Amino acid sequence: PDMQTTSFRSSSKNSAALVVCMSGSMAVFVLGFLVVAVSLRQAEALKLALGSCNKQDLDQSYWQTILERAPDVWLWGGDIVYGDKPGLLFPPGRSGSNAADEPMVDGSTYTCIGGIVCFTAGTPNHLRAQYAKQNATEGYQVLAQAVSKVLGIWDDHDMGVNDGDSRYKWREESKQVLLDFLGEPPDSPRRQRAGVWDSWLAPGPAGRRVAFHLLDVRHNKMPYGDPNGDFLGEEQWAWLEESLRAMRDEAAVNVVVSGLQVLRPWPRGGEVWARFPAARARLLRTLAASRARGLVLLSGDVHMAQLSALRCGDVVVHELTSSGLTHSLAELAFPARWVARLMLWLFPQHHLLADTWFKRNFGELEIDVDENGVATVLGRIISVHPDRSRGRVVVERAFPQLSAGESWDASSCEPIMGAESPKEFWLRLGLVVASACIIAVVFSIVFAVVICPLCCSRSSVTSKSHQE
Secondary structure (H helix, E strand, O other), X not given: OHHHHHHHHHHHHHHHHHXXXXXXXXXXXXXXXXXXXXXXXXXXXXXXXXXXXXXXXXXXXXXXXXXXXXXOEEEEOOOOOOOOEEEEOOOOOOOOOOHHHOOOOEOOOEEEEOOOEEEEOOOHHHHHHHHHHHHOOXXXXXXXXXXXXXXXXXXXXXXXXXXXXXXXXXXXXXXXXHHHHOOOOOOOHHHHOOOOOEEEEOOOOOOOEEEEEEOOOOOOOOOOOOOOOOOOOHHHHHHHHHHHHHOOOOEEEEEEEOOOOXXXXXXXXXXXXXXXXXXXXXXXXXHHHHOOEOEEEEEOOOOOEEEEEEEEOOEEEEEEEOOOOOOOHHHOOHHHHHHHHHHHHHOOOOOEOOOOEOOOEEEEEEEEEOOOOOEEEEEEEEEOOOOOOOOOEEEEEEOOOOOEOOOOOHHHOEEOOOXXXXXXXXXXXXXXXXXXXXXXXXXXXXXXXXXXXXXHHHHHHHHHHHHO
């Protein structure tokens, strides 16, 4: 019996050890399975960082702040470098291979804003030198190595001239310089197109991927003045329709990138799609008819950051604007920055989802697509201003009611906060005019009662002293 008991105890211990061992193995297996499952789940997440308006000669210490956000993709939203040269009243000359000795043809070698601020265009050689300077920036080099992809489009200053359009004489040569900077191979189809537009599909399972459609709003842009003018040109319109159609089954999110803001109303100054109303309406119709899922717009150009949206029936089209990596509206001289704020207040801003951020910034899209192909998109604006706000998320919004694969009615679109009545605009304008009149009257009274008598008194004293 003692031997049997000992044998039984020994057997029980062995069985218990076996159970513990098998349980441990099972736990390790389950844990490993969960880790793999989570890894696969995370593979369908994508974090995009984007920025625009980057002067290659200014402080670029902000790259570390962007790196700390660990983006998967970096997107240049235009004005990667500034290749033109500004001056007052007349186009400033350049030396060497630049535009000083070229014939001054408007839109070709220089442009002017109101005949006051003029810009001499950059030549291809000058632009190449500026891109080389940007490429040599240590922080940018580290970021370019850290992300899986660098995407980019141009706007006006990196094409070569402020408010540039199809009249810019070096646009083809400038295009090749940009594509060299972005690392496009010599045989890239992008080099053969009449513009720098392109599309890119992020890796992932079919139906859960993220597609990028990069628009070129400069190469074929018409001069302003005609409301029926166009930004893209027929070849690019045909490409965009096909690019969106081709991604219906592949992409759960379709990101459309434009150097200029799409949803913002035209405030009678600056550049937005609304300066060509027919082209803006056509873009919205193209997006609506495409049945592309998860449509999101990205833009730059304006030296401030905004989150905007249009409600089109059951669909909401969101736009994230990030502009001002090295400079912003907040850094303008005192009168200019308050005039900019006044313009934003005076003209309808019912498209805004959050307050405008006027300091330096970059944007971020965090995209997560579940196993059913349903996307969650989060938009953020992050400060890179050289003050206590650097690195802080200053705006954050989820993007609900994204397009879900059905066509929608573009004619029904209105600003997310509702359309503004003309009465509200005229009321605001009346307040501005009344305020200006009150200031003028107060100044006149102060001048008549205080300044003028004081000046007359001093003049009288001076006259008496001379007589003596």
